[in-house]
Amino acid sequence: MKILVTGGCGFIGHHFVECLIKNTDWEIVVLDKLTYASNGFDRLRDIEVFDDDRITIFTADFTKPIPVGIKQEIGGVDYIVHMGAETHVDKSIDDPESFVMSNVVGTMHILNYARELKNLKKMIYFSTDEVFGAAPEGLAYQEWDRYNSGNPYAASKAGGEELCLAYANTYKTPVMITHTMNVFGERQHFEKFIPMIISKVLKGEEVTIHSNPSKTKAGSRFYIHARNVADVILFLLEHGKVSDKYNIVGEREVDNLEMAEFIAKAIGKPLKYKMVDFHSSRPGHDLRYALFGRKVKSIGYEYPVNFEDSLTKTIEWFLTNRRWLG
Numbered sequence: 001m002k003i004l005v006t007g008g009c010g011f012i013g014h015h016f017v018e019c020l021i022k023n024t025d026w027e028i029v030v031l032d033k034l035t036y037a038s039n040g041f042d043r044l045r046d047i048e049v050f051d052d053d054r055i056t057i058f059t060a061d062f063t064k065p066i067p068v069g070i071k072q073e074i075g076g077v078d079y080i081v082h083m084g085a086e087t088h089v090d091k092s093i094d095d096p097e098s099f100v101m102s103n104v105v106g107t108m109h110i111l112n113y114a115r116e117l118k119n120l121k122k123m124i125y126f127s128t129d130e131v132f133g134a135a136p137e138g139l140a141y142q143e144w145d146r147y148n149s150g151n152p153y154a155a156s157k158a159g160g161e162e163l164c165l166a167y168a169n170t171y172k173t174p175v176m177i178t179h180t181m182n183v184f185g186e187r188q189h190f191e192k193f194i195p196m197i198i199s200k201v202l203k204g205e206e207v208t209i210h211s212n213p214s215k216t217k218a219g220s221r222f223y224i225h226a227r228n229v230a231d232v233i234l235f236l237l238e239h240g241k242v243s244d245k246y247n248i249v250g251e252r253e254v255d256n257l258e259m260a261e262f263i264a265k266a267i268g269k270p271l272k273y274k275m276v277d278f279h280s281s282r283p284g285h286d287l288r289y290a291l292f293g294r295k296v297k298s299i300g301y302e303y304p305v306n307f308e309d310s311l312t313k314t315i316e317w318f319l320t321n322r323r324w325l326g
Helices: 011-023 042-046 068-074 089-094 096-116 152-171 193-203 226-239 256-267 296-299 305-319
Strands: 001-006 027-032 055-059 079-082 122-126 175-180 207-210 245-248 273-276
Touching: 001 011, 011 027, 011 042, 011 122, 011 226, 079 096, 079 152, 079 175, 079 226, 089 096, 089 152, 096 122, 096 152, 096 296, 122 152, 122 226, 122 305, 193 207, 193 256, 193 305, 207 256, 245 296, 256 305, 273 305
Parallel strands: 001 027, 001 079, 027 055, 079 122, 122 175, 175 245, 207 273
Antiparallel strands: none
């Protein structure tokens, strides 16, 4: 078997590559644009992929068609997992065009490439909970609920989803879509919430907590470790249905203040924080996201590691590997 992973040098992508190394004997091809978010090959070096001769890495810009020479070098492919994307909400608000080019146009180019593969079994498009927009208290969105994107990043991912469905309907491309909630883990970019909190607590700096307009309730997410996400993706390649969607959800909801307090306690330092109404001052940040996750469980999947253990191990890893905190 041969699998192509786009964005395999990125945060979630490299965890998936590590999962493939440990759990399969497949040939692995990584296609990555090597933007700032990838840290070059640092993540792949850190998991020692260059010691494995099953792995080949190519650099390509998804906003353009994959060059003929790279296609020839890759050869036939059995699976594609399309994780390559622009993902930072703030950056999408400042520069929507780059997100449309990467996440919509780039997805089209990957789909066009997938159409050329004679023996492609499945392609997974890696999407986000944010396509559904903010979730009112007590509501969790199911896989086929309507879109209501709250920011350009979310809209670009929804656009990629619709292209995938169009290619499945028009060309019978064997595409499957996943929605994933807030992911954390080792080697995450320091602009993301958990490594940022770890860094600020270590330095004794004030932490900003996303809250409601009255600054009385922190925003909340269903956090999930990247290794659990990688494990689900591998499971879906075998058991998931093409032309279908699957939510990948953390086991419990955690508000951002609770998360910051957990991190500070694990580090053994006090938490200095202020509540900030992000949505009023920075439209596009939603207070709560939530997905209904029973569908994956209904086909036999259970997460291998629970939330608290995953988070504790991640904090300990960053404390030992502080160069990743920026």
